[in-house]
Amino acid sequence: MNENLIKEMIALAMKQLKFSYAPYSGYKVGAVLLTKEGKFYTGCNIENAAFTPTNCAERTAFFKAISEGEKNFSAICIVGGKDGRVEEYASPCGVCRQVMMEFCNPDTFQIILAISKEQYEIFSLKELLPKGFGPGNLS
Numbered sequence: 657m658n659e660n661l662i663k664e665m666i667a668l669a670m671k672q673l674k675f676s677y678a679p680y681s682g683y684k685v686g687a688v689l690l691t692k693e694g695k696f697y698t699g700c701n702i703e704n705a706a707f708t709p710t711n712c713a714e715r716t717a718f719f720k721a722i723s724e725g726e727k728n729f730s731a732i733c734i735v736g737g738k739d740g741r742v743e744e745y746a747s748p749c750g751v752c753r754q755v756m757m758e759f760c761n762p763d764t765f766q767i768i769l770a771i772s773k774e775q776y777e778i779f780s781l782k783e784l785l786p787k788g789f790g791p792g793n794l795s
Contacts, residue, residue: 657731657766657778665690665733666770668698672713673740676700680707685736685746687713689721692728697721701736714752718759729759731766733776745769745777748784756781757790 665688672686678701685701699716711719714732721729736746747769748756756765762782770776781788 661690662733662768662776662778663773665696665731665768666735666773666776668696669733669735669770670742672698672700673735673742676713676740677702679703680705682739683736684738684740685713685734687717687732687734689714689717689729690731690733691721691726692730695721695726697724697726712749712752714748715755718755722759727759729765731768732756733768733770735770742771745771753781753785753788757785757788762788762790 668688669686673684676684678684680703687699689697697717697720699713699720701713702716703710714734734746734748735742737743760781763780765781767779767781767784768776
């Protein structure tokens with residue numbers, strides 16, 4: 657993946673932190689999802705007092721994209737931290753990894769975890785969910 661594109665995704669994910677609704681945990685997360693056609697979909701985490709209805713930034717981005725007809729994705733960038741201070745990598749939770757498994761090729765889909773435009777790591781979905789269960793298991 658092109659380094660300029662990675663930096664653009666990191667900047668967009670960072671901007672999403674300001675939209676995060678995290679009054680309970682204070683842990684703000686921003687994400688940007690890239691389609692194979694080059695379109696971006698953004699997301700932030702949205703907490704709920706009942707906790708279970710809380711939605712992660714990653715799933716917010718996926719659900720926005722899917723609700724608009726997108727189904728082909730190449731990468732997602734995720735940033736997060738307490739009170740929006742990004743000081744360590746914010747890895748996707750298990751539920752988000754499972755949603756990614758539903759819509760992405762685990763070998764090629766890239767997950768960018770970033771602290772800044774200069775400090776980031778890229779993983780495949782398969783690296784973060786090595787024995788994932790997806791649509792192929794039901795064929």
